[in-house]
Structure formats: C-alpha cells, structure tokens
Amino acid sequence: MTETKKFNCITCPRGCELTVTLQDGKFQSVTGNFCPNGAKYAEQEVTAPMRMLTGTVKLTGAGLPLLPVVSTAELPKDKILLAAAELRKITVAAPVKYGDIIIHNILGLGVDMIASCDFACIK
Amino acid sequence: MEYDVIVIGAGPAGMAAAQSAQENGAKKILLIDRGMVTGGILLQCIHNGFGVHQYGEMLTGPTYAQRAYEQIKDKKEITLWLDTVVLTVTAKKEVTCVNPERGVKKVVGKTIILASGCRERPRGAIRIPGQRLAGIVTAGAAQRMVNCFGFIPGKKIVILGSGDIGLIMARRLTLEGCEVKAVVEICPYSNGLQRNISQCLNDFDIPLYLSHTIVDIHGRDRVAGVTVAKVDEKMQAIAGTEFQIDCDTVVLSVGLIPERTLINNLPLQFDALTGGPLVDQHRQTELAGFFAAGNVVHVHDIVDYVTEEAMIAGKFAALQAQNNVVGGRRVQIKCEKGVRTCVPQFLFLPDVAEDVKLYLRVSKFVREKHLVVKSGNNVLWNQYLMAGRPSEMIMLDIPADSLQNVTDEITVGLE
Known part of the structure; x- marks a missing residue:
C-alpha cells in the first residue's frame, strides 16, 4: 500500500514542506526538500523520529541558579520527556565550561548532555 | 572621552x-x-x-x-x-x-x-477584555522565568499568539511538566517558523487554533480560564463560536x-x-x-x-x-503590491556602486511570484519567489551593476 505524509523539515529555519511517499509503511521517496539534509530528515522522521534536547540543570556558585544544557546528538523522540525529567535531578557547581559533560549517556541512549556555555565562579 | x-x-x-x-x-x-x-x-x-x-x-x-x-x-x-x-x-x-x-x-x-x-507587545496593546489577574505573562518573561530562574509561570497554560517565542515556550513548558492546552492565533496563518509548529506543537499534540482569539479571561485573583472564539476575515469574533478552556496561565506571544x-x-x-x-x-x-x-x-x-x-x-x-x-545620494525604497516591509528604507547610492541586500516581508502568504525592484519604469532586479510567508523574512541580493539606472524612487513589489 502506498501512502504519503506531509510535514515540515526542522533541520533549518527554512522549514521546507516535505512530502514523503511510503510503501507498506517503508520510506520510498521525498519531494519538497531544498537540500540533502531534508531528505535525510524525512527518512529518519518516518522511520524513527529523533530530536535534540535542551534544558537546564541546577547550578550553584555562579550567581545564577541554572545552567543551560544541550544533547550532543539527537535522542529518540519518544524518550524526550523522560530525558527532560532526568535533568531535574542534577545539580552542578561552577565553574563550568562550554562542552563539559553534565550527564553522561543519558538514559543509556549513548548521548551526553553538555553545558551550553561557560559559567565562572562568583565569590 | x-x-x-x-x-x-x-x-x-x-x-x-x-x-x-x-x-x-x-x-x-x-x-x-x-x-x-x-x-x-x-x-x-x-x-x-x-x-x-x-x-x-x-x-x-x-x-x-x-x-x-x-x-x-x-x-x-x-x-x-x-x-x-x-x-x-x-x-x-x-x-x-x-x-x-x-x-x-x-x-x-x-x-x-x-x-x-x-x-x-504587552496585554494592553491588544485589548483583551477581562480582569487584571495574576497568571498573565508575556512569552519572553515566561522564558526568562523558566530558563534563567527556574520557576514555571503556572501549570495549565493557554498561549495567545503563535510567534516563535510562544511556540518555543509551548515545548519548554511541556518538558517542565506543564500542560499546554492550546495555542490561539488570530491570523489565518501561524506567525512563527514552520519548523517550530512541527517540533514544538505537533510533537506534543498541542492544538493550534488559527483564526481564533481569546475574548475573555476569567478568574478572581488568578486566571481560571479563557473564552476563545473564532474570528471572521476582519478579525472580529463570531458570535456563537465561543468555547471555554480551563487554565491558570495565559502566555502572550503577540509580537x-x-x-x-x-x-x-x-x-x-x-x-x-x-x-x-x-x-x-x-x-x-x-x-x-x-x-x-x-x-x-x-x-x-x-x-x-x-x-x-x-x-x-x-x-x-x-x-x-x-x-x-564616499559621497552619493539617497533615494527612497517604497513597498507595494504585497510587499509589506523592506529594510533598508533608503538606498544610499555612492559614486562607486556597491551590492545591496534587501530584507523584505510579504503581507500575506504567496506562491510562485516574482519580486520586482524598479526605478520608474526600469526593472532593476527580478527574482522568482517560490513561496513567501509573512512570518519569514525574504532576502534579495541586488548586484551593484543592476543599480546603475536608478532615478528618483525605487519600488519593490510582487508580480
């Protein structure tokens, strides 16, 4: 059975409207993408959708109470809410540097959560 | 100094x-x-x-x-x-x-x-009726609260306006355990980027009501709910289309x-x-x-x-x-025919011509048009536009040698 799905690409602000053709639930082809990233995204999206995760963890010693964090790679979309809940359990102390690993291998998914920016210590 | x-x-x-x-x-x-x-x-x-x-x-x-x-x-x-x-x-x-x-x-x-x-843009600028209640915040203020200070503005949220910050906050508040009940947009189109509709609303099954607005905010001291109604093409609420949403917070993302x-x-x-x-x-x-x-x-x-x-x-x-x-003269750029805004509004024409980039917005959603830049009857530049949305800025690169025949005023429009 052939079916088509329409959705917007999220890989860049352009947000191309993608039309994906599926054959028996399997990816066949995509149109509407401006660049190759769109084709990759389209196939991933209908196979196993993935999302980046950003959030915050508690921070001490920096004058501000939160450290923004970002995943080093995409996580399965259906694990995003669970992973966000993990962030609430963490507290880190300043100083922090961009790229410091804040959570290693979150939920065992092979992806780390890292600091989005530096935070110096405030005395 | x-x-x-x-x-x-x-x-x-x-x-x-x-x-x-x-x-x-x-x-x-x-x-x-x-x-x-x-x-x-x-x-x-x-x-x-x-x-x-x-x-x-x-x-x-x-x-x-x-x-x-x-x-x-x-x-x-x-x-x-x-x-x-x-x-x-x-x-x-x-x-x-x-x-x-x-x-x-x-x-x-x-x-x-x-x-x-x-x-x-604050609540006062869009004239929503209702009481002065706790629980009405702008999207950027909510963003600062949540992301910099670690507070949530409320638990059951309705977002008015579909600007990007509102969409981003719909996702962010959901990730922090809030229930985002709806995004209500008065325009027939979203005012945010398409990808934010996808990844911030669709991912979490948050309904987007286009051509709808909040006509009343209820509550005594704190927001307890809103009345939402459909609007006509003049953006006036249509009687009989009202429905209620229970919520404790209204987030404004209205520009x-x-x-x-x-x-x-x-x-x-x-x-x-x-x-x-x-x-x-x-x-x-x-x-x-x-x-x-x-x-x-x-x-x-x-x-x-x-x-x-x-x-x-x-x-x-x-x-x-x-x-x-270098010296030169200034001519005005006027928007017409479906182009709503253009920056710059003036073109400085130096004695030595230079490349110029225009940043435009269209008035409404358009497909398969040409963006035409003219000076008098001279066409200076013509660029195909596959699709244009009011929410997305369009860039027009005009090379220096196309600006040789500029007379007094420049117009930019869709044809």
Whole structure:
C-alpha cells in the first residue's frame, strides 16, 4: 500500500514542506526538500523520529541558579520527556565550561548532555 | 572621552557591530550593556537552532552568545561597560550612562550604533477584555522565568499568539511538566517558523487554533480560564463560536516592537510598520553618524541575520568615524503590491556602486511570484519567489551593476 505524509523539515529555519511517499509503511521517496539534509530528515522522521534536547540543570556558585544544557546528538523522540525529567535531578557547581559533560549517556541512549556555555565562579 | 564608535546594547547585534567596527579600522570602540554579561536575550533562548548561517552548525542561544563574545573579548580597541544603563542619547552623539562604580558618565562618539533590541507587545496593546489577574505573562518573561530562574509561570497554560517565542515556550513548558492546552492565533496563518509548529506543537499534540482569539479571561485573583472564539476575515469574533478552556496561565506571544525609547526624541523618522528608525543599506539613519542594528531596526526571525546586518552597521560606522566615506545620494525604497516591509528604507547610492541586500516581508502568504525592484519604469532586479510567508523574512541580493539606472524612487513589489 502506498501512502504519503506531509510535514515540515526542522533541520533549518527554512522549514521546507516535505512530502514523503511510503510503501507498506517503508520510506520510498521525498519531494519538497531544498537540500540533502531534508531528505535525510524525512527518512529518519518516518522511520524513527529523533530530536535534540535542551534544558537546564541546577547550578550553584555562579550567581545564577541554572545552567543551560544541550544533547550532543539527537535522542529518540519518544524518550524526550523522560530525558527532560532526568535533568531535574542534577545539580552542578561552577565553574563550568562550554562542552563539559553534565550527564553522561543519558538514559543509556549513548548521548551526553553538555553545558551550553561557560559559567565562572562568583565569590 | 571621545570614542570612534559607541555601541548601545551587547546582544548579538551590538557584539557583531563592535566586532565589525574593530575589523574595519575603528580604534576606540565602547560597547555598553545594562546586563551583567553580554549576550542579551540569547541567554534565555536555551533551545538550539541558532547559527546555521553564521557558524554552519546548530547552536543554543547561550552558545551563540559565547561565540560572539569570543570574537571581541581580547580586542584592545573594544571597551566593554557592563551593568551600565544608558540614560540619554543626544543628536550631538553624547551618551549619558550610569553604573554603580563609575557613577554617571557622559561619553561622546563620532558615530553611534543603537543595538537595543526589541520588547514584547504587552496585554494592553491588544485589548483583551477581562480582569487584571495574576497568571498573565508575556512569552519572553515566561522564558526568562523558566530558563534563567527556574520557576514555571503556572501549570495549565493557554498561549495567545503563535510567534516563535510562544511556540518555543509551548515545548519548554511541556518538558517542565506543564500542560499546554492550546495555542490561539488570530491570523489565518501561524506567525512563527514552520519548523517550530512541527517540533514544538505537533510533537506534543498541542492544538493550534488559527483564526481564533481569546475574548475573555476569567478568574478572581488568578486566571481560571479563557473564552476563545473564532474570528471572521476582519478579525472580529463570531458570535456563537465561543468555547471555554480551563487554565491558570495565559502566555502572550503577540509580537515584538523595536525598543527605541532612547532615540524617540531624536529628529528621526520611524517606519510605521517595522517600528524601527528608517535606515539606508549601511544601517545609517537619517541623522548622520547614527546607525542602528538588529531588532531595533526590524524584528528578525533568526539571529544569524541580526549578526549579518549588524556587521554592516559596524563597518560603515567605523568608516564614517575615520572620515572614510564616499559621497552619493539617497533615494527612497517604497513597498507595494504585497510587499509589506523592506529594510533598508533608503538606498544610499555612492559614486562607486556597491551590492545591496534587501530584507523584505510579504503581507500575506504567496506562491510562485516574482519580486520586482524598479526605478520608474526600469526593472532593476527580478527574482522568482517560490513561496513567501509573512512570518519569514525574504532576502534579495541586488548586484551593484543592476543599480546603475536608478532615478528618483525605487519600488519593490510582487508580480
């Protein structure tokens, strides 16, 4: 059975409207993408959708109470809410540097959560 | 104390302007910000998606801000005054500012770049009936609460307006355990980027009501619910279409307005639609030596273009400060036929022609049109437009040799 799905690409602000053709639930082809990233995204999206995760963890010693964090790679979309809940359990102390690993291998998914920016210590 | 260039605001626009001024020969640059750190609003935009054009990768707001800061932090030509509030700016380019250690200081610039960003349109500006209740916040204020201070504004949320910050906050509040019940948009289209509809609303099954608005906010001390109604093509609520949503918080994402308080009293003209001062392609206002960059000129969808435009402002402010400018004349650019806004509003035509980039917005959703730039009957430039949305800025690169036949006025429109 052939079916088509329409959705917007999220890989860049352009947000191309993608039309994906599926054959028996399997990816066949995509149109509407401006660049190759769109084709990759389209196939991933209908196979196993993935999302980046950003959030915050508690921070001490920096004058501000939160450290923004970002995943080093995409996580399965259906694990995003669970992973966000993990962030609430963490507290880190300043100083922090961009790229410091804040959570290693979150939920065992092979992806780390890292600091989005530096935070110096405030005395 | 006299500076070549004084930049007001050290968000992405101000930092890029200062960097570019330094790279273009300015020797004494003063960069002022009221915050304790540089970065401006980017610091509360902890989501990623910034930097695709400038850095070729997706960055979070704080990362983008840090990258921008790293470009300027070791430049001896750039003096950074943080925790400093600018009180007044005069037409003589005197800037009066105050800081806890330095007290009140007056500094003078050969040129000034205003990079003060924008503000959120508040409830009063959109006239929603109802009581003055706790639980009504703008999306940016909610973003700051959640991302910088660790508070949620409420638990059951209705978002009015589908601007990008509202969409981003729909996802963010959901991730923090709130229930986002709906996004209500008065226009028949979303005012945010399509990808934010996808990844912030659709991912979490948050309904988006287009052509709907909030007609009443209920509650006693705190918001208890809203009445939503469908609107007609004149954006008037249609009787009989009302329905209720229980919620304890209303988040407003109803647009941004250039923050121009500091320059309101200067002899400048403002664009009625963008809200910013009129500028030429160098981002120079009508007052010689006064430049503007970033969201104070017109509100952008993405920060990369803020950086790009601010680089232009920084460059020409630096050249002007060094008396390194060529003569020329100015002609006005008028929007017509479906083009709503255009920055720059003026074209400065130097004796030596240069490439020019126009940043446009269309009035409504269009498909398969041509963007045509004309001077009188001469077509200067014609560019195919596959699709244009009011929420997405369109860029038009016009090469220098297409600007040879410019007479008095330039028009840009859809055909």
